[in-house]
Amino acid sequence: MKSPQYLRSSRDALRVHGPVLVVFLVLFVPFVLPVVMLVVGALRSAAPGLGGNWTASGFRTVYSNPTTYSTLGDSLILASSVTVISISLGVFLAWAVERTNMPLRRVVTPVMVIVFATPSLFLALGWEMLANNPAGLLNKGFVAAFGTSSGPFDVNTWPGLIGVNVLKTSAIVYLLMIGPMRAMDHSLIEASRSAGASTRRTIFRIEIPLLAPAISGVAMLTFVVMLSVLDVPLLIGVPGNIFVYSTQIFNYIAATAPPAYNSASAMSMLLMVVIVVLLIIQRSLLRKRAFVTIAGKQRASSRVDLGGWRWLCLGVAVLYTLAALVLPVGQILIGSFQPVFGVYGHWTLENFRYVASTPELRHAIANTFEIGVVAGFCAALLAVAISYVQRRSTSKLRRLPEISVWMILALPGLVLSLAMVWAYLSIPGLKNLYDTVAMLIISLVVYVTPVAMRASEGAIVQISTELEDAARVSGASGVRTFVSIVMRLIAPSFVAAWLVGGFLAAGNLDVPLLMSGPNNPTLPVEVYNLYSSTANFAGAAAVLVTFVALFVCIALVGVVVWRLVLVRGVRRRSAMAPGRVVSGGRKAESRGDVLPTESRA
Amino acid sequence: MVSLSIKGLTKAYGGSAVISGLDLTLADGEFLTLLGPSGCGKTTTLRCIAGLERPDRGEIEAGGDVFVSATRHVYMQPERRNVGVVFQSYALWPHMTVYGNVAYPLRCRRVRRPEIMPRVTEALQLVGLESLMKRPVSALSGGQQQRVALARALVGEPQLLLFDEPLSNLDAALRASVRSEIQSVHSRLERTSVYVTHDQVEALTLSDRVAVMNAGRIEQIGSPREVYSSPRSRFVAEFLGYENIFSGEVCGREGDRLVVRPSGSAGVLLTRATGTASGTRTLVAVRASSVGLSRSPFDGPNSFSGTVRRIAYLGDQVEAVLDTTYGELCARVPTDQVASGGGTLFAGEELFGRVAPDGVVCLADEVADTAEMGSAGAA
Numbered sequence: 001m002k003s004p005q006y007l008r009s010s011r012d013a014l015r016v017h018g019p020v021l022v023v024f025l026v027l028f029v030p031f032v033l034p035v036v037m038l039v040v041g042a043l044r045s046a047a048p049g050l051g052g053n054w055t056a057s058g059f060r061t062v063y064s065n066p067t068t069y070s071t072l073g074d075s076l077i078l079a080s081s082v083t084v085i086s087i088s089l090g091v092f093l094a095w096a097v098e099r100t101n102m103p104l105r106r107v108v109t110p111v112m113v114i115v116f117a118t119p120s121l122f123l124a125l126g127w128e129m130l131a132n133n134p135a136g137l138l139n140k141g142f143v144a145a146f147g148t149s150s151g152p153f154d155v156n157t158w159p160g161l162i163g164v165n166v167l168k169t170s171a172i173v174y175l176l177m178i179g180p181m182r183a184m185d186h187s188l189i190e191a192s193r194s195a196g197a198s199t200r201r202t203i204f205r206i207e208i209p210l211l212a213p214a215i216s217g218v219a220m221l222t223f224v225v226m227l228s229v230l231d232v233p234l235l236i237g238v239p240g241n242i243f244v245y246s247t248q249i250f251n252y253i254a255a256t257a258p259p260a261y262n263s264a265s266a267m268s269m270l271l272m273v274v275i276v277v278l279l280i281i282q283r284s285l286l287r288k289r290a291f292v293t294i295a296g297k298q299r300a301s302s303r304v305d306l307g308g309w310r311w312l313c314l315g316v317a318v319l320y321t322l323a324a325l326v327l328p329v330g331q332i333l334i335g336s337f338q339p340v341f342g343v344y345g346h347w348t349l350e351n352f353r354y355v356a357s358t359p360e361l362r363h364a365i366a367n368t369f370e371i372g373v374v375a376g377f378c379a380a381l382l383a384v385a386i387s388y389v390q391r392r393s394t395s396k397l398r399r400l401p402e403i404s405v406w407m408i409l410a411l412p413g414l415v416l417s418l419a420m421v422w423a424y425l426s427i428p429g430l431k432n433l434y435d436t437v438a439m440l441i442i443s444l445v446v447y448v449t450p451v452a453m454r455a456s457e458g459a460i461v462q463i464s465t466e467l468e469d470a471a472r473v474s475g476a477s478g479v480r481t482f483v484s485i486v487m488r489l490i491a492p493s494f495v496a497a498w499l500v501g502g503f504l505a506a507g508n509l510d511v512p513l514l515m516s517g518p519n520n521p522t523l524p525v526e527v528y529n530l531y532s533s534t535a536n537f538a539g540a541a542a543v544l545v546t547f548v549a550l551f552v553c554i555a556l557v558g559v560v561v562w563r564l565v566l567v568r569g570v571r572r573r574s575a576m577a578p579g580r581v582v583s584g585g586r587k588a589e590s591r592g593d594v595l596p597t598e599s600r601a
Numbered sequence: 602m603v604s605l606s607i608k609g610l611t612k613a614y615g616g617s618a619v620i621s622g623l624d625l626t627l628a629d630g631e632f633l634t635l636l637g638p639s640g641c642g643k644t645t646t647l648r649c650i651a652g653l654e655r656p657d658r659g660e661i662e663a664g665g666d667v668f669v670s671a672t673r674h675v676y677m678q679p680e681r682r683n684v685g686v687v688f689q690s691y692a693l694w695p696h697m698t699v700y701g702n703v704a705y706p707l708r709c710r711r712v713r714r715p716e717i718m719p720r721v722t723e724a725l726q727l728v729g730l731e732s733l734m735k736r737p738v739s740a741l742s743g744g745q746q747q748r749v750a751l752a753r754a755l756v757g758e759p760q761l762l763l764f765d766e767p768l769s770n771l772d773a774a775l776r777a778s779v780r781s782e783i784q785s786v787h788s789r790l791e792r793t794s795v796y797v798t799h800d801q802v803e804a805l806t807l808s809d810r811v812a813v814m815n816a817g818r819i820e821q822i823g824s825p826r827e828v829y830s831s832p833r834s835r836f837v838a839e840f841l842g843y844e845n846i847f848s849g850e851v852c853g854r855e856g857d858r859l860v861v862r863p864s865g866s867a868g869v870l871l872t873r874a875t876g877t878a879s880g881t882r883t884l885v886a887v888r889a890s891s892v893g894l895s896r897s898p899f900d901g902p903n904s905f906s907g908t909v910r911r912i913a914y915l916g917d918q919v920e921a922v923l924d925t926t927y928g929e930l931c932a933r934v935p936t937d938q939v940a941s942g943g944g945t946l947f948a949g950e951e952l953f954g955r956v957a958p959d960g961v962v963c964l965a966d967e968v969a970d971t972a973e974m975g976s977a978g979a980a
Contacts, residue, residue, distance in 0.1 A: 466692035472679040473686045475709035
């Protein structure tokens with residue numbers, strides 16, 4: 001059917017397509033342009049902003065070098081082992097918390113949230129120090145306990161690299177799985193039990209297949225993230241001479257003189273292609289599946305009685321908490337009060353004095369705070385706008401903004417940062433932004449927006465269109481409806497997206513690594529420099545402790561906001577009406593979404 | 602208060618027509634129900650009237666206002682149409698109190714501040730909820746929520762009231778009470794109303810006229826009594842619960858009544874008066890409740906004998922499916938009536954029965970000459 005004639009007037013066209021176009025244009029410069037510039041940059045002979053001429057030498061250098069392929073292989077090994085282990089661990093813990101009578105299960109989610117909010121940098125440095133031979137706590141303890149001459153632990157190995165990544169990603173898997181686990185229709189499980197299946201059979205034949213779409217979605221996300229991760233391999237792998245694809249890209253810039261930007265860009269292309277192919281495969285696989293896990297009624301679930309096994313489950317949870325939180329945090333805390341790393345029994349504030357007296361570090365603290373707040377806010381705003389336009393617009397173009405954001409998922413932090421450098425140094429007007437905090441903020445907004453969308457879009461989908469229709473027929477204009485109804489209802493998810501985005505942006509190392517210098521220092525980059533160029537573990541630890549103190553402050557503010565705005569909003573909404581009318585009946589389309597939405601993340 | 606007229610309304614989603622060329626006129630103060638199964642286009646029609654959907658073709662006018670006209674390039678935004686809508690899922694804004702919800706339309710229409718309070722109170726009094734004004738809407742029961750939604754629809758004194766299956770989220774007891782609430786509000790205010798439902802009881806009890814919709818068209822429109830007792834087509838008859846539909850041959854007339862021989866049957870059925878309808882083939886519909894059963898033979902026309910195939914006990918009634926001279930026939934008779942004839946019904950029993958000629962409805966739109974009827978199937 002052709003579009004009706006009277007829609008052809010330009011005012012109507014503007015009304016239909018306008019919001020989509022506005023959102024798209026806002027996205028274009030920061031989101032799409034850098035990717036274009038990256039491709040252009042791979043074909044230039046000189047560094048960004050320095051002119052040069054067209055050449056394919058970058059591609060030749062990279063793709064004739066066998067290291068490119070061997071590191072790609074290593075990255076695939078890293079990604080698959082981390083994915084398998086962290087999916088097992090994360091799904092297991094989510095199941096134990098949601099579906100069993102494991103003791104202390106209420107404590108697990110807060111632990112996971114803290115691990116998620118703690119930058120990987122922190123975890124990596126903590127473990128670097130813990131398993132350092134001979135100075136780390138673990139080896140010291142082993143020597144003291146068994147009287148051997150040296151301890152057995154060394155983190156700068158493949159198991160160490162995989163292990164530290166697993167600690168972080170398990171928390172992400174857990175937080176993404178807890179929602180679907182909770183939303184699973186318990187009548188399906190009860191039906192299986194009454195059909196004569198044992199608990200174990202029900203778990204393997206009913207629960208896991210039901211969760212398969214969610215699990216496979218999370219697994220794919222983990223795999224993609226691990227394929228492109230830079231920070232942990234840089235801190236853990238490189239000192240042990242383990243190189244993966246991302247550190248190899250970084251080498252072209254950091255360990256080549258002059259930095260070979262075109263080779264780094266050319267090498268990024270293959271990674272992007274691999275990730276895009278993976279995402280496309282995943283989408284087409286998921287299109288065939290029906291989602292039945294999310295059902296209407298929520299009842300107090302009948303938990304599985306684990307008997308004696310519940311202590312084993314608790315043991316796993318406790319071990320995880322020790323490894324992911326208690327030990328690294330303890331080590332860094334202790335380390336920050338040591339005059340020199342490894343000297344126990346002698347405490348000093350010298351490291352903190354050093355942090356306070358170094359202007360660059362003080363700047364970095366202020367900048368990181370600003371980045372967390374501003375980038376988180378902008379990302380949340382974009383995320384909400386995109387999800388809303390995507391859901392409500394009738395324009396044929398409505399998927400455009402969403403697609404351009406999801407492209408970012410295929411862009412590893414380092415690659416994004418490379419693309420940003422090209423875009424900002426090559427385009428005259430944008431050059432002024434180079435070397436500023438604003439540029440870091442823009443880049444980090446781009447980087448965290450997809451995650452912020454995850455945190456907010458579920459709630460937007462849940463707001464019934466009837467609530468807006470009711471406002472329109474009550475006499476409210478489109479704008480008024482948005483302000484007085486929609487904005488109020490999505491405020492809690494907005495705050496959640498802001499918090500998630502802020503934490504991620506502030507703790508990120510990959511993105512600012514190429515862009516942060518003496519004029520716009522950030523804490524993660526400063527910590528990395530202290531650690532990698534001067535091996536100042538104690539100083540790095542002190543900076544991190546300050547960093548965490550800062551985060552706790554943000555978190556406290558967040559909690560206050562949470563209490564004031566969010567909890568009230570959630571209570572109102574969840575209490576609203578029998579029959580779950582919020583998730584608007586007739587018009588609600590079932591969306592083939594893979595990843596569950598976990599707004600508490 | 603105003604009349605409503607819809608001409609040639611057409612709407613398609615992705616190539617498949619939901620409404621095709623619908624015409625409808627409502628008189629001032631009339632209460633009309635759009636009745637039909639899900640997917641028949643009734644809700645889409647309502648949303649086109651409210652301005653929440655844009656039709657592809659056609660015109661809608663209410664009072665002096667052109668709501669939408671494809672040919673004249675007019676599309677009035679929903680907020681300017683001054684209609685009140687009661688939604689299926691209540692659609693109360695969870696972040697506002699009862700008062701806030703009901704006052705919202707007044708605020709949007711720039712009613713002066715001192716006027717708002719008395720008008721909200723008045724609207725809430727109409728639905729008997731003025732004491733709950735300060736409550737958050739989430740603290741109300743489903744029935745109360747739908748009453749608040751009704752008050753919100755009424756408070757702006759809309760020229761049209763639209764109901765989109767307002768009772769379908771309520772349980773049976775609440776449904777009856779909110780239904781009578783709607784009825785009493787309408788009898789007091791007499792606003793021109795369009796009510797969408799798939800429930801025939803709601804349609805019959807509330808409306809001045811009922812329009813039965815099928816596949817984007819109005820299949821039959823008339824007073825509840827007309828539609829219920831004289832369906833014109835097979836679709837309407839089936840939707841309104843006629844259990845028995847026979848296709849048959851017209852083999853004569855007796856005054857106003859047709860004599861119809863159901864296909865493959867030895868007996869003939871005398872129908873209710875049909876006026877001047879003519880043709881050689883037709884469909885006739887019989888409600889199970891207009892069939893009488895007995896253990897002794899009946900006299901007169903439309904009497905038959907048959908064997909009980911299966912029975913279902915419904916409490917005060919018994920439903921029996923019989924093999925009769927007319928073919929398979931479903932009958933529903935009062936339990937005690939059969940029992941008084943000596944014991945209960947049982948399968949395999951030989952019985953006699955009769956259908957009053959006034960209970961045999963000739964479906965007027967299905968009367969045709971043999972050639973045209975072609976493939977009209979038997980029940």
